[in-house]
Amino acid sequence: MGLWKSLFGGGRPSKNDLVRSLAKQRVREDPMAAAMGFNENMIDGLGMMQLAGLPESGIATIVETFATLKKHGVPESEIFARIEAHRSSIGSGRIPNPLSLESYIRYRIDIEHNHGAPISEEFLAEAIRVCRQHFGC
Known part of the structure; x- marks a missing residue:
């Protein structure tokens, strides 16, 4: 429950808030994302359509x-x-x-987001865990 509490303080976010928070977490923790010029302010500035194109949206x-x-x-x-x-x-x-579920999501991320910064196995596992908790599965 660590990432969940740190992201949302125990409340239940909307799906878009969930995606945005996961993307910020990835940018904060992933040196590859930072090296490619991504930062949290960029995530805040994304519109709903851009947000929907992120790997975190696919996971969610x-x-x-x-x-x-x-x-x-x-x-x-x-x-x-x-x-x-x-x-x-x-x-x-x-x-x-x-x-x-985990192997399927990795397969889809590899297909749908093979052009961006690679997503670490650790982040992927944590994002799936947070999404499972959010959606109750």
Whole structure:
């Protein structure tokens, strides 16, 4: 719960606030992002469409979709098939095996954000954990 409390003080943020806070956290902690010229002020200045293009938005959206469908009793294999059918318009590759929420998100981040600063495994794991907590899965 450390990152959650540090980001939100225990309150429940909106999805956009969640994405913005995760992006700021990445910029603060990732020397590659800083080396590419990203900083927290830039994140604050992003509009909703720009925010939606960040890797953190992809993470949050996949976790949100996974949580919603799981709560409705959809089997995990079908959840991933539905998400992939939607996101494959951006690009596709070989679905990870074994397939888990974490491996699927890494696969999508690698496809959708291969042009930017690499995202560390540590940050990715923490962002997924925070999003799981936010969306209740």
